Amino acid sequence: MHDLAPLYPLGGYSPQIDIYDRITLTENADFAYASVAAHANCSGKLNDIALETIGVALPSTGQMTSNDSMTAIWTGPDQWMIEAPIHSHETMATHLSIKLAGIAAVTEQNDSFVHFDLVGEVYIDVLERSCAVNSRQMPHNAVIRTTIEHISCFILHRSTGHVSILGARSSAKSLHHNLTN
Structure with missing residues (x-):
């Protein structure tokens, strides 16, 4: 082996x-990353559930928002990178994919x-x-x-x-x- x-x-x-x-x-x-991109005509719905699902509100253009463990980073129109400690959130992208199915595309970006x-x-x-x-x-x-x-x-x-x-x-x-x- x-x-x-x-x-x-x-x-x-x-x-x-x-x-x-x-x-x-x-x-x-020390961080895990997941990109989140709203599906067409779903950015309003994504914004409505982001705080509950991600733990932070999605920031506006050129901003980032944080809580104790997660940061949402604006990366483009209707696109964000979610950053969290890798030791506790290594599989964050999988979790977000399930929670945001039909609303946003989620891609793991850890490496x-x-x-x-x-x-x-x-x-x-x-x-x-x-x-x-x-x-x-x-x-x-x-x-x-x-x-x-x-x-x-x-x-x-x-x-x-x-x-x-x-x-x-x-x-x-x-x-x-x-x-x-």
């Missing part, structure tokens, strides 16, 4: 943490994204250098879709001094390189 061990998106057996003078970039694989947390005093400087986002004006709970060196990303402004960057797992090393150089 094979003895397989999961690897983090950057290829290690543990998350990579880059600590600089006033900022830290941390590879974070599709790399998640970096950028924390520290100069996080805005890193974002200004990396992408075309007005990061100084970005309010808390804002979600912005952008590119970092031609890599499509979502930037989530979690709190003062803390943003998360979600990008394609297949581009993890390139994205990491661009954030650290």
Whole structure:
């Protein structure tokens, strides 16, 4: 029998943490993800049952909403990514598929994204250098879709001094390189 061990998106057996003078970039694989896209003419119905089914209200354009364990992230018109701790929500997509049958398409995204947390005093400087986002004006709970060196990303402004960057797992090393150089 094979003895397989999961690897983090950057290829290690543990998350990579880059600590600089006033900022830290941390590879974070602690979350499960599921994309939710409303079926045609069902966005109103989905919004009505989202709070009960998902645990958070679906946010409007460019926003995210959270409770203690789940976050709904706007990703496009009538589309959201649901984020929750993987240790307790690894099968979240299956559960949501059943609850939202006929109303929304749900797809598991657990291994599709790399998640970096950028924390520290100069996080805005890193974002200004990396992408075309007005990061100084970005309010808390804002979600912005952008590119970092031609890599499509979502930037989530979690709190003062803390943003998360979600990008394609297949581009993890390139994205990491661009954030650290």
